[in-house]
Amino acid sequence: MKRQRQAKKNCSEKSTEVLENHQHCSSKEGKGKRLWKKVKYQLVEYHSLPTYLRDNEYILSHYRSEWPIKQVLLSIFSIHNETLNVWTHLIGFFIFLSLTIYTAMKVPNVVDIHSLHLPDVLRMADLHKVQAELMTCLPALPHMPDLYKLRESSKDLLPSVSSWHVMDLLYNCLPERLSHNHTNACVLSAMKEDMVNMISPLITAPITRWPFFAFMGGAMFCLLASSTCHLLSCHSKRMSYIMLRLDYAGIAALISTSFYPPVYYSFMCEPFFCNLYMGFITILGILTVLFSLMPVFQNPEFRTIRASLFFGMGVSGVAPILHKLFLFWHHPEAIHTTGYELLMGMFYGIGALVYATRIPERWSPGKFDIAGHSHQLFHILVVAGAYTHYRAGLVYLKWRDMKGC
Structure with missing residues (x-):
């Protein structure tokens, strides 16, 4: 009996020891997994990135690399070298969404005939x-x-x-x-x-608004696509490929639709030139999107070519602007809108130059990893240029509503 009791006791002690060892191993394994997750989702340096994520060698640290989609989405609220790239255009998207709603509700009613002087009423009629x-x-x-x-x-x-x-x-x-x-x-x-x-x-009814709202839609698509691209591209190589294509399509859409208000409202009484200019920029935008779908287009060595292509799309707008000035040089609205368009071109041009030359991070690599690098400055200048064009669009609407052809 003693031997049986002793055997049971020894067995019980062994079972307890095995259980404790198992729990200890499980606890150790759990800590190891948590530690691995913590290490795995840490920000890494440039030299640790896979090839497809290496774009700017002057930004040295604070990269996310191949994170699961959940962590990628949550990273919108954390600090890394893409945080401001995401938020500058996400805030810009909500600004233009608000402006679109405001314009749709208020702009058709801004001309109150009862508040006008008699000569103004006569001119509107x-x-x-x-x-x-x-x-x-x-x-x-x-x-x-x-x-x-x-x-x-x-x-x-x-x-x-x-x-x-x-x-x-x-x-x-x-x-x-x-x-x-x-x-x-x-x-x-x-x-x-x-x-x-x-x-x-x-009094003639307000002119059509679709060219103006096409521009607003293009601006919102560009800003949202850019923000999404900067947030999700670090997930995987396939995701990066898709997001970059979306980003390039958004840029082409913004540039193309930016032509619609000045061309349509300047040449609404000249259908030939209106269709010529709008057709040209639309076809150019489609070709740019198709070219951007080529895999080689996303390589870092093509950065300057990308910037030059989009810059060339913008410069092609000089022809209709000069044509507008030739036809309507005696109209103050033509001069006013041209001033806005020159300011918009300046914002976009400086943005493209900063993007292509990687200023200022090339002067001090590593110092602008979180804030102040070229892509963030480029984003801010794009929002400023698009807003300037919005202001020009309001002048076009008022001009044509008041005077028609």
Whole structure:
């Protein structure tokens, strides 16, 4: 019995020892896995990167390399050398999304006819329709010589007649209740109100907005594609390939759609030139996207060629701008929009130059790994250029809404 009890005791002790050893091994293994995960998702230096992630040899550290998709997505909230690349264009995307919503809601209503002066109301109106309306009441004029004089100048009735003459004409056309028992101010106010009511249906509807919103869509697509590319490219070689293609397509889309508002609104009354310029830049954008799909296009040695290709797309916009200035040099809106376009070109040009030359990190490798390197500056300049073009687009809309062709 003693031997049996001793054997059971020894067996129990061995089982306990085995269990403790197993638990110890499990604990050690768990700690090892946690430590491996911690080490595995640490940021690495440039020389530790796989070939497909090596793009800028002047940024030496803080790289993510082949992380699982969950960790990649969560890294948007951590610090690494792509953090500001992601956020500069992600914030830009939300800025343009807000501007698009605001423009869609407010811009069609910015012209309030009741707040305009009489000459502005007349300029907004379709003058031939206003002429037809006024001629129906011309017999009410007390002085027939004025009637014949106005009929003879009927081709350009309103432009050739002074504001006061038009006021006298309208005064005679208004209901008789406005001719008596009113002060001059009340009479003029009532006259303006009747004038507005008469002309409001004759004012041309706002021009089409699709070229403007095509540009806004291109800008948002470019910014979101760029932000997504910088966030996800470190996951794998295949993901990097897909994201870079998306990024290049976004850049081509932004440049192409940037042409639409100036070309369409400048040449909306010249269909041949409008279709010529818009067709050219659209085809050029498609060819650029197709060329960017070639695997060799993403190699670091092609950085300058990439920048030059997109820069060339932008420079091709000089022709329609010069053509616009030739046709509308006497319109202040043409000069105003050209100023915005020159500023936009300056932002894009400096951005492309910084991107291609890798300034300032080439001057001090390693010092701009987290903040201040060329790609971040390029992103900021792209957002600034796109916003400048948005401001030019508003001028185009107001110009064509007010004056048509």
